[in-house]
């Protein structure tokens with residue numbers, strides 16, 4: 610007869626989450642009572658078993674690992690895995706977000722945007738919708754969006770699927786080092802440029818925070834993530850965001866692979 614949140618907190622305590630002060634503060638900060646209620650809805654509906662270890666604690670969101678599973682059903686041998694992205698409810702960081710939402714046709718006339726709790730919901734929904742749109746086209750890879758409730762987004766987990774629950778998440782492009790030849794590096798560089806073009810022309814989106822941190826390499830292929838701030842071309846700043854994305858991509862490849870011959874940013878911009 611314990612409270613749901615007690616059970617969840619206990620689950621979390623027993624998992625990989627380290628108990629240093631900073632992390633605990635973060636966990637508590639993200640998983641307030643209200644948020645836990647939405648997490649529990651996913652558990653009771655049979656989508657996920659529980660929240661496992663934390664994959665990432667970011668400025669604006671934490672990402673947790675979860676196995677699929679209905680507590681009332683027998684355990685399947687090979688369980689699907691999910692990444693559960695939980696947007697933080699703290700107010701400060703949301704100030705900066707208004708510029709992404711203002712000027713977005715899809716979110717115009719939305720009076721909720723000055724209420725931080727509602728803003729975070731809009732923000733999470735924005736990521737969900739953007740993921741759905743990107744996922745619906747076969748030309749760009751991204752995690753399959755599964756479901757969303759308020760500030761809790763469930764998507765496909767990118768990483769190895771081991772039965773023994775030692776999950777290994779996909780590497781960020783920043784950390785990926787399994788290139789065999791320089792050609793492989795060029796392929797990756799070309800691919801990310803192609804992604805920007807397809808994203809713009811087919812999906813009608815500009816990522817607006819594209820970097821070696823927001824791209825994962827899974828099965829040697831490139832996946833786009835973290836699209837909550839992505840905007841449509843009609844957004845008055847979309848081309849500024851695009852130039853920024855291009856700059857980030859070039860800077861990363863320049864830093865990491867010094868001998869690479871890169872396109873200049875204006876040519877990439879024209880191409881996209």
Ligand code: ATP
Nearest residue numbers: 664665667668669670672692752765766767778835
């Ligand atoms: P923000 O930058 O808005 O604060 P964030 O950077 O914390 O958000 P993401 O970039 O979406 O959030 O995810 C953070 C990290 O979590 C990623 O770099 C990646 O390592 C991991 N991650 C996110 N989604 C997945 C996924 N679907 N599968 C595996 N790992 C993921």
Ligand code: MN
Nearest residue numbers: 667822823835
């Ligand atoms: Mn990110």
